[in-house]
Amino acid sequence: MSQVIARITLDEWDRRYEQLHAGGLREPSYGGPLGRHAVAGDRRLTKLTFDRSTAALRLWNFLLTEDERLAGARGLGVKLLGTMKDLGTVPVMAASFDDVVAFYPDGAWWIPCLMENEARLLEIADRLGVDESFCPVRAMLGAFVNQRHFPVPDLLTCSVGATCDDVSAIAQRLAGMGHRIAWWEMPHRRRPEPGEETVLLSGGFTAPARQVEFVRTELHRILLVLEEWTGQRLADERLLAGIVRANRVRAVLGELRRIVYGTDPCPMPALEMLVAEMLAIHFCSDEAESLRVLEELLVEVRSRVESGVGVLPAGAVKVFWVNPVADLRVMNLLEDVGGRVCGTDYMFCHALDPIPEDLPPLDALARMALADPMVGPATDRAERIVRDASRSGAQAVVLSQVPGASHCGLEGLVIGEVVRARLGIPFVEIEVGPITDSIEAGLRTRLEALIETVEAGGRP
Amino acid sequence: MVAAESKPGGSRGRPAPVTRGLTLAHCSPFVPPEWVVAHGFRPVWLRPSRPAAWSRRAVCPFAASVLDAVVSGSPADLVVLTTACDQMRHAADVLEQRRAPVFLLNLPSTRQTPTARAIYGEELMRLGRLLVRLGGRSPGPGELAQEMARFDEARASLLAARGDLPAAVFARASIDVRTDAGTRVPPRPDPRVDAAGPRGRVTALALAGGPVLDEDLGLLEWVESAGGRFVLDASEWGEGTLPRPFDRERSDGWPLVELVDAYLGSIPDVFSRPNDAFHEYFRREIRARDVRGVVVLRRLWCDLWHAEIDRLRSAEVPVLDLVVDPIEDRLSGATLGRLEALLESLG
């Protein structure tokens, strides 16, 4: 029987940290015991269980110090760019400039969970008329108002069009409050018509060449805005170098996903993998360091696989997970009931695929942006889920609905129909809000039932 | 390719006769009826009633009722939805999945850039090609310009009569004028309109929010019978989303360019990014028409209108935000009580 490295609680981590520290643990400047983040307000950490590796410690510390990093950058005179509703396009451009840091204000999505709503961001949003009929991204509005999280960026970009109404509506509110936003259009990716010039995108999608051209033009417009804002010129070579660097992050993450999701016993918990995947979108405000964080995780995972150890018993039920969970605890829950993640679509698969390096850089970025599963027909997204889930040997699919999200109601319906019809494996939809404590028993029962169905060899 | 066929004025032969009454159903102010008619289709406005089967958590009831209407038997040869909001974009996915004859028109959110104009213009061309494939025709020389002139006149007559018409009548006529250029201006004053309300005075109001459906009209009538008078309809299907008058010279020369400019470039709608043009229009008209209060009719789960309520308040007149729940009766005691309170507070 293979050895299982059980997940540990925050208290256990802090005790382990003391021992490691006493033993001479070397850490980056943002290192330290995880418990300090809970003391500072990230109370949800006390309800989570974590991987016990130092690689995971670094990952969490990196994630949870982003606001400090941004404040430090501002202190050094670095320009801060907030890239809203942009999963991996403008951040690549921004990282190609000197003295610019891009971050993702929509990441405030997770603050109500992490701080167990202690920050009261949702209440601030409520007061501004943006209530729970919006998805948790409304916390971003609260964060802009109370200014206790990320520093207010010097400039914002926001992709609109075939993106979600929640961010579009809230971004418009921010503009109404006087924040400067450079809007750019993301057309709905449609299927090419017969005879129309077609471009193959990552993820197996196609788009009319004309749409790629539209997006390229929009990105060029944003590039000019950034050039003017920074006073720098971004020649193709610099942008290409930026793409190459982003691809290194994506390649390491790709390898990490390949090994973790494809190996039994599972060598890294779903929760840490969710955080790792997030790094590909915006590099957590430090591209070079996000690469090092992922490389260390990869080293850890390889060594576990070599020695045949995992974080779960062998044979855990393989679940393909669709959409990120607003409450991180749910990733623990899946593993508690005997499941494991074997593949994901956290709404940004395109940000995990390599960006073409053999094309003019803006063309390459345009193709990548158009490959976003969320900007095309839901049936396209469903087809990619079917392909990826089938390749990963998934035994079940879980779609976690985001409460209030403008796309979830109907999109979930389409995805469910396609997955059921094509894969013939159990499919469940659950709704996961920022704090699921009050419904945890029900969620647990549903996930348990799913696992039992698979174990009993059941059909959907 | 049929692209050239649908280029306005591009076809030099006589237009092929359309042999049967082809219909195109839609519910967007951004689907120009001129374009549809010039392609041999008759526009039909989708005004479905309450949703049943498609009501679902987080689904806008209006989008759900469109699904109901189309899935339970297509109301036309082609249904056109737009990408104006996520809900409609995904409603098109559901319809496509059910093999309903649906066309999703990519309506850019940004409006003033050359890219946005190009996207919209090319989408109209793509729609035109599909209409031809479905049995419509490519507009002959001058035909599009002719239709533009007809609809322009119809809109102008309606707007000229606007002050005389009760809100419900005007709301209906604002739809009719988007489907039929032969629409006659409805007969003049309903005696109630000029009659003062119970308090002996008429209170000028504006209407804003999502689409005003047939079942909402009773609410407008009730308000006007109680002394309110809607002098501005800035709702999704209201007068604000009618295009500006066409420039005749331009529509004779380059009708499609003029069409794109008038629709995409002049309609101040709340969904555009940024949407300052809408708020400028709203504030300007509020002042010009001496509006004293605003009633917003908003569908549950409609983020795009919902997030604007606070900004509508910056027009500095009281705003009553009514969330239209498909289950709840529009004329429920609570709703009427709130409307009454608004009217009373405005004296």
Ligand code: SF4
């Ligand atoms: S969860 Fe959906 S609605 Fe919310 S921010 Fe993300 S994409 Fe937008």
Ligand code: SF4
């Ligand atoms: S009411 Fe709002 S959500 Fe519903 S279809 Fe209209 S714009 Fe979309």
